[in-house]
Amino acid sequence: MGRMKLSNINLLETLNSPEYLPILATFSERKARKKEILFLPNHYENNVIIVKKGKIRVYLAFDDKEFTLSILEPGDVFSTHTRAYTQCLEDCEFLVSSAENFRKIIKQYPSFTFNIIQVLGDLLHNSITIINGLVFKDVTERLVEFLVNAAEEKGIITEQEIKLNLGLNIEQIAMLVGASRQTVSVLLSDFSKAGIIHRVDQRTLIITNMELLKSLGS
Template sequence: MSRSNPPAPGLPDWLGQLDEGRRQNFAAGEMISQPEADDNRLFVLTSGRARIWLAGESRALTLALLGPGGIYVTHTRAWVEALEAAETRSWPLSELRALIAERPELAIAALGEIGQVLSGAITLIEDLAFRRVEARLARLLITEAGRQGTDVVHLPESTETLASLCGTSRQTLSTLLNRMVRTGLIARPDRRHLAIADPAGLRDIAELSDG
């Protein structure tokens, strides 16, 4: 099943050792993976964006966002939802085990990618425990600007998703965004983008906590 062709630009190098896998396309709002699925697979997002989230009785909590090259394993209690038109490649875990037995170094590379998702979840727990909502929002905007490589941050499709990433409600999020616009921290050129006008000011807010 292995090959040695380089993967598409933006995808992890170790994917060049795998076959094409199963390619699937998802529309915005469609579930890529859900908890009750019994087909355990590793998938890579090859285009688009998705979010990993947990569902409670009255709210959802977003654990991480995935962009092109993002990796996830489906046998968890989390949902994975396409935020925009997205494509994935996936492989049964049994095939990956066989390849890793042959090429152990691939396991280290794959774990590094998956570890980024875990790091994001730990950051979320830290934020919920120690930071006010405004500080969580500021930190999220700074992180996304760095990840996207621009001061104009591309937002998730829905306000609910952004609120979920901050662990708050739509109403509170809207209030905080409007306040940041009024104070010159950010600008909002359109509904899908936020421009960071005062990075230092956002970083100062992101460091604040409830003690």
């Protein structure tokens, strides 16, 4: 539920390789502040963005409800011409190119298309996973799935524990799992009391019993 990165492929690293530097030169660079809305649904400009620094939240909003599709991190790509909002979770920098220019790039560099397809495929998978979780799973199951997936992606194994530097605070985790901040805070506190996790600080925790954690989500 709610992977923090859309893909393990980092397009920024790809663009910085010598053969793709001409592509990089066609992008403009922009900066934005924390909580700033970057693009609204169906933005009048059809652009492609690649995150260079910081985290950008992609979400849907209906009335007073919001559904986070993903958190874009450096190297992730997204199109602004969608039904989603994009918002900086922290000060960020990103590269921008028009969709028309991006299509020319793909025609000129066919091998670059493979990276794009994989990223977009991961985005579709992520969206389906979130929809499935919101419809068929309760908050506890969604939080457990998020922590397990995050541990598998970026957890550091130390003896029988897994150190997990999420880089996200409770409010941001709540956004990803479709719950209130208070609910996620209470659940994490319950996990801690049960000896499943240990909170190091606001953005870092240690999973002390992965099997027990997984059992809560089954």
